[in-house]
Amino acid sequence: MRASADSRAIRTCRATFSNAVTQAPTELKLHRQSRELEVGFPDGTQFRLPCELLRVYSPSAEVRGHGTGERKLMTGKKYVNIERIDLVGNYAIRIVFDDGHDTGIYAWDYLRDLGQNREDYWRRYMEELKLANSSRLPNIPIGHWQPDKGPGK
Numbered sequence: 001m002r003a004s005a006d007s008r009a010i011r012t013c014r015a016t017f018s019n020a021v022t023q024a025p026t027e028l029k030l031h032r033q034s035r036e037l038e039v040g041f042p043d044g045t046q047f048r049l050p051c052e053l054l055r056v057y058s059p060s061a062e063v064r065g066h067g068t069g070e071r072k073l074m075t076g077k078k079y080v081n082i083e084r085i086d087l088v089g090n091y092a093i094r095i096v097f098d099d100g101h102d103t104g105i106y107a108w109d110y111l112r113d114l115g116q117n118r119e120d121y122w123r124r125y126m127e128e129l130k131l132a133n134s135s136r137l138p139n140i141p142i143g144h145w146q147p148d149k150g151p152g153k
Contacts (some may be wrong), residue, residue, distance in 0.1 A: 022109035024090060035081050037095075047115025051138065055080045055097050056125055057114060058104035073128050078136035095144050 027040035035051040056074040057063070064071055067094060077099070084096040088105055096102040129136065 022107075023111050025111065026110055028085060028093070030082055030085065032081060033080070037082065039115060041112065042048075045112070045115070047111075047118065049111070049114055049118065051081050052077045052079075052117065053114065053121060054082075054095060054106070055099070055101060055126070057096070057121055058095075058101060059106060059110055060101070060104040062101070062103060071133065073132055075101075075129065075132070075134040076136065076138035079138065 023042050024092050025039050026042050027038065027046070029038040030036075031048070033040060036048045037051065037054060038046065040046040055077045058074075062072070063074060081098045082095055083098050086094040086096070086104075088094050092105045092107040093111075094102065094105055
């Protein structure tokens with residue numbers, strides 16, 4: 001009898017949890033030129049998320065760390081773009097960025113959170129860059145940059 005009571009508790013917990021999960025987007029559209037991912041949800045809510053924001057707030061261990069307060073500041077990601085988007089089950093996507101990063105699994109509720117709180121995330125990112133005296137611009141190794149030698153120069 002006790003086993004069946006435990007089973008019912010587990011089923012109830014699972015049912016409650018599944019109702020709280022954000023529904024899958026109805027639209028995912030990559031705008032390569034503007035470097036934005038457009039995400040549309042069944043309730044009509046739509047967001048355009050900059051690839052840079054998605055990259056610097058990747059839910060991967062590389063960015064988030066393995067515990068509270070271990071988040072690593074990503075710098076030089078202003079021009080990052082998305083190469084590919086893979087569906088992960090029916091709860092998330094994996095984004096493959098053109099800088100090689102491919103380990104972040106973006107659950108639907110996380111994408112919604114990034115969209116709803118985009119300005120707060122962006123402001124926090126800018127503050128962190130300023131405090132670290134870092135930049136959104138990519139680093140160019142010494143000896144690799146050459147001034148433009150356009151026509152007639």
